[in-house]
Amino acid sequence: MQSGFPDIWDTRGFARALDSAFGALVAAWGDTLEAMFLPILRMLILMEKGLQALPWWVVLVALTALALHASRSWRTAALVAVLILAIGLLGVWNDAMATIALMVVATLLSIVIGIPAGILMSRSDRLRALALPVLDIMQTMPIFVYLIPFVMLFGPGKIPALLATIVFAVPPVIRLTDLGIRQVDEEIVEASRAFGASPRQQLWSVQVPLALPSIMAGVNQTTMMALSMVVIASMIGAGGLGYQVLQGIQRLEVSRGLMAGLGIVLLAVVFDRIAQAYGRRMQANLHREG
Amino acid sequence: MAATLETGTKIRVEGVSKVFGKTPERAFALVQAGMGKAELLETTGHVLGLHDIDLTIGSGETFVIMGLSGSGKSTLIRHFNRLIEPTAGRILVDGEDILRLSEPALRSFRRRKIAMVFQRFALLPHRTVLENVMFGLLIDGVPRARAEARAREQIALVGLDGFEARHPAQLSGGMQQRVGLARALATDAEILLMDEAFSALDPLIRHDMQMQLKQIQSRLHKTIVFITHDLDEALLLGDHIAILRDGELRQVGTGAEILAAPADDYVARFVRDVNRARTIRCGDLAEPGIAAGAEIGADAALEQAFGALARGPVTVRGADGAPRGVLTAGRVLAALAG
Numbered sequence: 233m234q235s236g237f238p239d240i241w242d243t244r245g246f247a248r249a250l251d252s253a254f255g256a257l258v259a260a261w262g263d264t265l266e267a268m269f270l271p272i273l274r275m276l277i278l279m280e281k282g283l284q285a286l287p288w289w290v291v292l293v294a295l296t297a298l299a300l301h302a303s304r305s306w307r308t309a310a311l312v313a314v315l316i317l318a319i320g321l322l323g324v325w326n327d328a329m330a331t332i333a334l335m336v337v338a339t340l341l342s343i344v345i346g347i348p349a350g351i352l353m354s355r356s357d358r359l360r361a362l363a364l365p366v367l368d369i370m371q372t373m374p375i376f377v378y379l380i381p382f383v384m385l386f387g388p389g390k391i392p393a394l395l396a397t398i399v400f401a402v403p404p405v406i407r408l409t410d411l412g413i414r415q416v417d418e419e420i421v422e423a424s425r426a427f428g429a430s431p432r433q434q435l436w437s438v439q440v441p442l443a444l445p446s447i448m449a450g451v452n453q454t455t456m457m458a459l460s461m462v463v464i465a466s467m468i469g470a471g472g473l474g475y476q477v478l479q480g481i482q483r484l485e486v487s488r489g490l491m492a493g494l495g496i497v498l499l500a501v502v503f504d505r506i507a508q509a510y511g512r513r514m515q516a517n518l519h520r521e522g
Numbered sequence: 523m524a525a526t527l528e529t530g531t532k533i534r535v536e537g538v539s540k541v542f543g544k545t546p547e548r549a550f551a552l553v554q555a556g557m558g559k560a561e562l563l564e565t566t567g568h569v570l571g572l573h574d575i576d577l578t579i580g581s582g583e584t585f586v587i588m589g590l591s592g593s594g595k596s597t598l599i600r601h602f603n604r605l606i607e608p609t610a611g612r613i614l615v616d617g618e619d620i621l622r623l624s625e626p627a628l629r630s631f632r633r634r635k636i637a638m639v640f641q642r643f644a645l646l647p648h649r650t651v652l653e654n655v656m657f658g659l660l661i662d663g664v665p666r667a668r669a670e671a672r673a674r675e676q677i678a679l680v681g682l683d684g685f686e687a688r689h690p691a692q693l694s695g696g697m698q699q700r701v702g703l704a705r706a707l708a709t710d711a712e713i714l715l716m717d718e719a720f721s722a723l724d725p726l727i728r729h730d731m732q733m734q735l736k737q738i739q740s741r742l743h744k745t746i747v748f749i750t751h752d753l754d755e756a757l758l759l760g761d762h763i764a765i766l767r768d769g770e771l772r773q774v775g776t777g778a779e780i781l782a783a784p785a786d787d788y789v790a791r792f793v794r795d796v797n798r799a800r801t802i803r804c805g806d807l808a809e810p811g812i813a814a815g816a817e818i819g820a821d822a823a824l825e826q827a828f829g830a831l832a833r834g835p836v837t838v839r840g841a842d843g844a845p846r847g848v849l850t851a852g853r854v855l856a857a858l859a860g
Binding site for chain 2: 417419420422423424425426427428429430433437438441442517518
């Protein structure tokens with residue numbers, strides 16, 4: 233084939249070697265990895281089935297209560313209740329529950345991975361210099377590219393969908409944890425050192441509490457990114473609202489795609505309101521006046 | 523404040539120098555070979571923060587280090603608890619070289635022996651006043667109940683009773699710095715480092731805080747190292763004053779000594795605008811003898827004696843009541859003239 237660029241090295245041979253190496257990896261480790269992630273898969277399925285089994289009004293009351301707790305505002309709580317009711321009225325309730333389950337598990341795992349990673353990053357400039365470009369790549373690489381290796385390792389299903397979602401959604405919480413800790417007032421950290429705080433005491437009694445608003449902003453972004461992944465993740469068997477969108481495309485049914493799409497928007501608003509309200513409360517905690 | 527209480531040396535600083543930059547040791551070798559601060563910065567990009575500082579701070583005294591911004595005073599005070607490590611020199615506290623302390627030993631030194639008050643308060647915004655004052659004790663692993671009892675005592679001492687449950691942002695600057703002071707006092711450290719502790723406060727509040735510090739010090743007899751850029755404050759608080767410029771010590775002495783004989787032009791320019799009537803104490807100018815008329819304490823400022831002096835010489839008495847000599851209008855006028 234005619235190429236516009238001279239063939240300086242054998243890309244085709246390299247690609248073949250990479251593919252076969254990955255194939256060997258899958259053959260050798262596929263089963264082990266699958267067994268390792270089995271508990272997470274069970275958790276995800278349990279949560280999905282649980283949410284779907286609950287009466288709809290229990291979910292509505294629970295999410296409204298969460299919104300009220302976070303915002304201390306009846307208006308926000310009422311808005312959340314109306315939005316959830318609307319999701320039911322759109323006729324996508326069960327799919328929405330599956331999407332919530334995937335999003336919540338992906339967000340929780342992203343937090344569990346992301347906050348410690350962000351803390352480590354904040355403690356070493358060298359690690360930060362290495363990690364920043366990696367995080368950039370994770371966020372800019374088309375998501376479909378992650379799907380290939382994950383599907384090869386696990387086969388189509390919820391686990392590769394979950395992992396691809398985490399890869400895509402974890403960078404904000406890492407970045408904002410790192411940033412939040414680095415922005416803590418230097419004099420307050422110095423004061424804790426002057427009173428003999430060990431590095432661990434500095435971290436937990438000063439740096440992490442003061443970085444919490446920033447960390448919460450990261451959690452909020454991570455939640456939104458996880459939600460935006462559901463359509464793509466549905467292509468490899470995650471189910472949920474994304475699957476309905478996908479079917480809408482395949483069957484050229486505008487209504488199906490529109491209903492599911494609106495459901496995703498409503499869910500996004502609900503979780504954004506809740507996460508933002510928590511973030512604001514933490515901010516207020518730091519600058520309490522009057 | 524209480525020079526009579528000095529029982530010996532608390533802190534000795536011997537030949538301490540600090541170079542900031544990538545390879546401070548190499549740069550410091552150039553300084554020892556005679557390179558000046560400006561040349562060092564130009565040729566190597568290193569900053570000579572402190573150069574060959576020697577100081578002796580007595581136990582129970584208030585020692586003021588004063589200088590303008592960039593003089594190295596904040597760098598110097600951070601050497602006393604090793605927030606900054608010197609490039610060369612020794613720092614002895616109670617005869618022990620603190621630069622040799624291991625990490626754990628240094629932590630316990632900071633927890634129990636030396637406490638610090640910061641210019642911008644450096645309180646934890648998410649904790650209450652009570653929790654802020656308990657901070658040093660909890661870091662040290664003191665049981666919560668005991669820490670709380672101790673913290674409440676300190677809060678009462680600085681006059682903040684009733685504000686225990688407030689957050690720092692709800693308090694005025696002066697009140698926040700009282701919290702900072704209570705936090706430093708709570709660990710019962712023998713040494714108190716105060717880094718421009720009152721500089722961020724309004725003049726009136728600042729004066730209140732200075733008076734409160736003097737009053738607390740007259741009871742507790744800590745060794746206080748106080749940093750300031752304000753000569754009036756230095757003269758009011760300091761038993762001894764060290765004047766720092768460009769990282770070098772220009773003069774060390776009592777306030778009266780520095781006012782009477784500035785070591786160089788730099789110090790003389792500083793001293794010129796001082797309100798001498800308020801900063802020189804009657805005891806400083808007393809001559810041998812006893813007068814028939816009024817009496818005044820040795821610690822009183824000259825201006826407090828003006829009324830009595832108008833009617834004749836005044837007898838000066840020490841805090842113990844013993845006569846220290848006689849103060850005359852002529853002597854006072856000569857001192858005020860500088």
